[in-house]
Amino acid sequence: MRDRESQFESMYRLLCDHMAEGFCILEMLFDDAGNPRDGILREVNRAYEVQTGRVQALGRRISELAPELQDAWVQAFGGVARTGEPARFEQRAATPGKWYEVHAFRWGAPEQRLVGVLFNDVTQRKLDELMAQSVLEYAIIVLDPEGLVRSWNAGAQRIKGYTREEILGRPLSVFYTPEDIAADRPAQVLALAAQSGRFDEEGWRVRRDGSRFWASVSVAPLHDADGKLQGFVKVTRDLSERRRTDEALHAEIQERVRAQEELRALNNRLEAEVAGRTADLTRANADLVEAKERLRELSSRLIRAQEQERGRIARDFHDGTGQFLTLLRMRLAELSRDVGEARVQPSTELVKQVIDHTRQLGLILRPIALDDLGLDAALEAMVEQQASLAGWSGTYEGGIGDRRFADEVETACFRIAQEALTNAARYAGASKISVSLAIEGDQLVLQVADDGRGFDVERYRAPEVRSSHFGLVSMEERAALLGARLAIDSAPGQGTRVTAHFPLRGS
Incomplete structure (x- = not known):
């Protein structure tokens, strides 16, 4: 009989020590009124020690191991010991950031007041x-x-x-x-x-x-x-709202291109009649100038509104979503020290991807650095980020330090550089790209150069081709609104260089 009990005890210990679930036996303590007040650990298995990190827990009380959670655990286990009704629940543990799924049941005779506890670490879930x-x-x-x-x-x-x-x-x-x-x-x-x-x-x-x-x-x-x-x-x-905005902007750009072509045709017709219709030409030219000024003002207001809205959305990303994700990432890092890096790695990687995606959206919309730190810092950060994303060898040479210029000059300069880098990433197949910014006399000079495949500039200036290439149209229009000179030098197989000269006018 004793051999049989010994064999049973050996099998029981073998089973306990090889269980994936944590297991322990608690002796519950009650006060004179019959209310549970504490519990003593009488037996634990290896999984208990692995999941809780406590290797010398036998004989210790719940109040010692988890003083801030004593009442929650004691009341639950005390109810099981008193009534014999098993209990299932999820509970935060004393170990910071740990959660357990718990199954508690009476162990042995009622008068022994023992409770068996099976638990699993569900922190990741x-x-x-x-x-x-x-x-x-x-x-x-x-x-x-x-x-x-x-x-x-x-x-x-x-x-x-x-x-x-x-x-x-x-x-x-x-x-x-x-x-x-x-x-x-x-x-x-x-x-x-x-x-x-x-x-x-x-x-x-x-x-x-x-x-x-x-x-x-x-x-x-x-x-x-x-x-x-x-x-x-x-x-x-x-992205419904963004799509509606993009479609509206697309339609507006097409309308502006169409209006420009109509103005060009009108100008050609007026020049053909200059000899015999001087007076009519004067009036028509006045109308034309007025129309161009209206179009210029409309374009300027639209660009300002665009930049303000992009700036607002970018700040929302940075101050709201960006900070929340950064805090979440910090908390994951803290959690990894308690539960092990491998357990939180998938969540950490997902949060990192979301942070990178959010930063990229902020750069596309309007970088915070452009408003807070100035043009030099914003361009340097953009070159670094674009080079990282596209796999370029990118360099930036700035010559203005922390000097600031008129908002419309900084915005136009940044957007022209951004459009040039975007075109290089999409079409050029470049391996090297360089951006420089310098003051030459009374002008601010921006230059973006790449060693990509290049293109036929004159072909892209043709009206039938130009209307479908909004990047070039946008760069030229931003420069024209500020009286800047924009030069695009390229040829098939010889790379591309975009140069913009902005008059400072006391900026």
């Missing part, structure tokens, strides 16, 4: 839930390998209209248009994400009420430690 539910600007959705919705944050409900109860278990295709569903686009997106490690696109999506919205979508696969596909995380942002 709680952290993921907290981050997902706190982000309202993005729909963060977790899908299983077949594309069925498994997790749904508050941002997803705000953007797409479904409640958690309505959407869980439904397929990814409910967010796609009938045309995309017929083309099997949802399955293609998941396949591309699984194959490439990430898939990004913009396109039409469908809300719960059937309305469509323009969305930026990023899909990434989720793998376990063995590399097996466990599902996907899908991040969606509503």
Whole structure:
């Protein structure tokens, strides 16, 4: 009989020490009124020591191990010892940032007042839930390998209209248009994400009420430690307002180009009649000058309004979303010291990607440095960031220090440089790029040069080609509004150099 008990005890110890779950046995202590007041650890397994970090816990009380949480733990375990009813709950632990899923049950005879406790560390899951539910600007959705919705944050409900109860278990295709569903686009997106490690696109999506919205979508696969596909995380942002703004700006630029061409044609006709219609020409030229001035003023007001709105949105990103994400990243770093870097690495990487994306959006809209630190600092930061993104060898040579100029001069100079770098990234295939800024006499001189493939400048000046290249039109228009000279020197295979001379006029 004793051998059998010894064999049973050995099997019990072997099972306990090889369990993945933490396990302990508590002896509960009650006061004279029968209320639970503390508990003593009578037995722990190896997983308990691994998950809690306490290797000498036997015989210690709950009040010693977790004084600030004593009442919550003691009341829960005391109720189990007194009633015999098992309890399941999630509870924050004394270890900073730790959360546990707990199953407590009576152990042995009632008069022994022993409670067995099984628990798992669910800190990462709680952290993921907290981050997902706190982000309202993005729909963060977790899908299983077949594309069925498994997790749904508050941002997803705000953007797409479904409640958690309505959407869980439904397929990814409910967010796609009938045309995309017929083309099997949802399955293609998941396949591309699984194959490439990430898939990004913009396109039409469908809300719960059937309305469509323009969305930026990023899909990434989720793998376990063995590399097996466990599902996907899908991040969606509503870009409807940006698309409407882009379309309005596009239409406005087309209208301005059309108006310029009409003015050019009118001027040509007037010049042909100069000999016999001097008086009419004078009046027509006056009308033309007035029309050009109105167009110039309209362009100037539109650009100022654009920059003000971009600046406001950029500051919202920097002061709101940017600071929140930075704080979240700092908290993840603090958490990694407690639970180990490997456990929070996926969340840290996701937050880093969101921070990088937010910074890039801020640069495109209007860099904070342009207003706070000046043109020299803003250009240097942009060259560094663009070189990093495009894989260039980028250099910047500034010659103005902290000197400031009129706001319209700094804005025009920065935007011309930004457009030149953007064109180089999209079309030039350059490996080296240099930007310089200097004061020469009474002029501020900007130069952007790359060693890319170059292009035929004269061909792009032709009206039928010019109307579809808004970057060149925008640079020339910004320079013209300030009376600046803009020169674009390029030829196929010889790179491109953009030079702008801005009159300072006492700036």
